[in-house]
Amino acid sequence: MNKNLIIIGSGVAAYTTAIYAADNNLNPFIIAGGFEWTGGQLITTLDVQNYPGFPEGINGFDLMDKFKTQAVNHCLDALSEDAINKTTESDHIVYNNVIDVYPNIDDKFPYKFVVKTDSLLDSSDTTITDTYYTNCIVVATGATANKLTVPGATTLWNKGISSCATCHGSNPRYRNKHIVVLGGGNVAFEDALYLSKYGSNITIIYRKDMQNVKANKVNQKKVFMNSKISLVWNSNVISMNGNDEIESVTIKNHITNEITTIECGGLFYGIGHSPSSSFLKNSGVELDSEGYIVQDKNVRTKTNVDGIFSAGDVSDKRYRQATVASAMGTEAAIEAGEYLANLNVVTE
Numbered sequence: 001m002n003k004n005l006i007i008i009g010s011g012v013a014a015y016t017t018a019i020y021a022a023d024n025n026l027n028p029f030i031i032a033g034g035f036e037w038t039g040g041q042l043i044t045t046l047d048v049q050n051y052p053g054f055p056e057g058i059n060g061f062d063l064m065d066k067f068k069t070q071a072v073n074h075c076l077d078a079l080s081e082d083a084i085n086k087t088t089e090s091d092h093i094v095y096n097n098v099i100d101v102y103p104n105i106d107d108k109f110p111y112k113f114v115v116k117t118d119s120l121l122d123s124s125d126t127t128i129t130d131t132y133y134t135n136c137i138v139v140a141t142g143a144t145a146n147k148l149t150v151p152g153a154t155t156l157w158n159k160g161i162s163s164c165a166t167c168h169g170s171n172p173r174y175r176n177k178h179i180v181v182l183g184g185g186n187v188a189f190e191d192a193l194y195l196s197k198y199g200s201n202i203t204i205i206y207r208k209d210m211q212n213v214k215a216n217k218v219n220q221k222k223v224f225m226n227s228k229i230s231l232v233w234n235s236n237v238i239s240m241n242g243n244d245e246i247e248s249v250t251i252k253n254h255i256t257n258e259i260t261t262i263e264c265g266g267l268f269y270g271i272g273h274s275p276s277s278s279f280l281k282n283s284g285v286e287l288d289s290e291g292y293i294v295q296d297k298n299v300r301t302k303t304n305v306d307g308i309f310s311a312g313d314v315s316d317k318r319y320r321q322a323t324v325a326s327a328m329g330t331e332a333a334i335e336a337g338e339y340l341a342n343l344n345v346v347t348e
């Protein structure tokens with residue numbers, strides 16, 4: 001199947017790219033990923049308070065439903081009347097995962113890239129692989145926050161447990177509460193500093209000791225000097241406890257084997273993010289040591305491969321916010337349009 005522009009992902013960045021690309025008559029095709037994650041990270045939160053345009057806040061799932069509807073409508077609207085009559089949503093979006101992207105080495109063929117997807121299982125339980133050809137790709141596959149799988153972690157998710165302090169820290173539910181932050185890197189330390197503005201006190205729980213803190217010296221100094229923040233070393237969380245919301249965490253010191261329960265009114269993960277970029281291993285796209293797509297120094301949505309662009313958290317490890325992902329989607333669509341306009345190939 002030949003496509004003018006393929007957008008991979010179905011979060012804020014992907015849908016924004018689709019809206020702008022459709023308006024620019026690029027006829028984008030979205031490979032949205034498996035059904036259960038359509039909408040991206042925001043569908044895992046009930047409470048988005050800082051996305052402009054929603055003064056009362058909005059449920060993340062509802063917000064992403066609006067993104068999707070708007071994207072699909074723009075894809076359909078951008079077509080001629082005739083085409084609209086023959087076109088359905090499914091001509092513009094499929095719910096498959098991309099498993100591989102690589103250069104199309106057949107010189108005679110006018111498309112530069114091959115994109116392979118897995119597909120829904122058929123009745124015989126086999127995976128069907130689809131192959132797409134294109135000259136232009138926007139990768140908007142985001143990242144996932146690392147979480148624990150201890151008892152209580154899933155049932156109390158969104159009930160005082162979050163992986164985004166910048167997004168949720170100012171929520172009244174955390175005001176003047178004791179808040180636990182997990183991790184020992186810059187994210188955990190910066191989250192603790194941020195949360196100290198709202199919580200009564202903050203406890204950072206780290207599985208290693210002080211000598212193995214990964215946060216930089218500046219953050220360490222700020223944390224150690226902040227009277228609201230204390231640290232617990234060499235400890236792993238073994239359960240998160242509570243009924244309707246988190247009330248405490250139970251931790252085990254792996255040096256002394258001592259088990260302690262700490263009461264808290266909130267828990268934030270600061271144990272890293274994993275970008276969804278493994279399918280790019282054969283593409284030639286440069287990834288950093290953590291798997292984030294390396295941004296071009298001048299135009300942040302360009303990658304080192306001409307024709308492959310990126311938007312959102314898959315290449316943005318600094319901000320990781322929906323507004324930034326959306327802005328990058330806009331930029332990627334404009335860059336993709338310019339790139340395709342300058343491409344001297346005839347495609348259908």
Ligand SMILES: Cc1cc2nc3c(=O)[nH]c(=O)nc-3n(C[C@H](O)[C@H](O)[C@H](O)COP(=O)(O)OP(=O)(O)OC[C@H]3O[C@@H](n4cnc5c(N)ncnc54)[C@H](O)[C@@H]3O)c2cc1C
Binds near residue numbers: 040311
């Ligand atoms: C709990 C939580 C709460 C948050 N709250 C806020 C908030 O209040 N405000 C805010 O600004 N930000 C918030 N964020 C951050 C925000 O969600 C992200 O910055 C934003 O979602 C990034 O958008 P994205 O499109 O880059 O990636 P994502 O939202 O991660 O979307 C990536 C998409 O790509 C798809 N995908 C992945 N791999 C593949 C593949 N191989 N093939 C096809 N598709 C694939 C996924 O299924 C997903 O749909 C929150 C994050 C979390 C985790």
